[in-house]
Amino acid sequence: MRVEQIAVFLENKSGRLAEITSIIAEEGVNIRALSVADTADFGILRLIVDNVDKAQNALKEKGFTVGKTNVLAVEVSDKVGGLAKVLRSIEGAGLNVEYMYAFVNKSGENAVLIFRFEDMDxxxxxxxxxxxxxxxxxxICSL
Known part of the structure; x- marks a missing residue:
């Protein structure tokens, strides 16, 4: 049920994101979802890929700081209010969302919300x- 995600710390400068995605592509690893967050000095690239270990090893070999974390992938209807409904459920349960991002399936019927919670269980x-x-x-990788 938990999904492994890699987080890559990168300098906030031109070309770094392209470099990372090129390294992953050269290894034949497919990116299924991603999120980029930045501060003034660095960024955090969060990725769900079809081969976590291969991507992590390739990036580490190139000098990137990479970590693994677990997230939850929640499928919701891709319609008006789908996000609001799940967030109301989360609020009602007293859960704290550390971060989230989303993507839509190729079929367009459902969206997948990626969550990192303070209390995953x-x-x-x-x-x-x-x-x-x-x-x-x-x-996720088969979508």
């Missing part, structure tokens, strides 16, 4: 009790 129990589908990493 409570989040799993709460979301499943509310009837949400939690996807595995393999399911």
């Amino acid at each position: 409570k989040a799993i129990d709460s979301l499943m009790a509310e009837g949400y589908t939690l996807l595995t990493g393999e399911q």
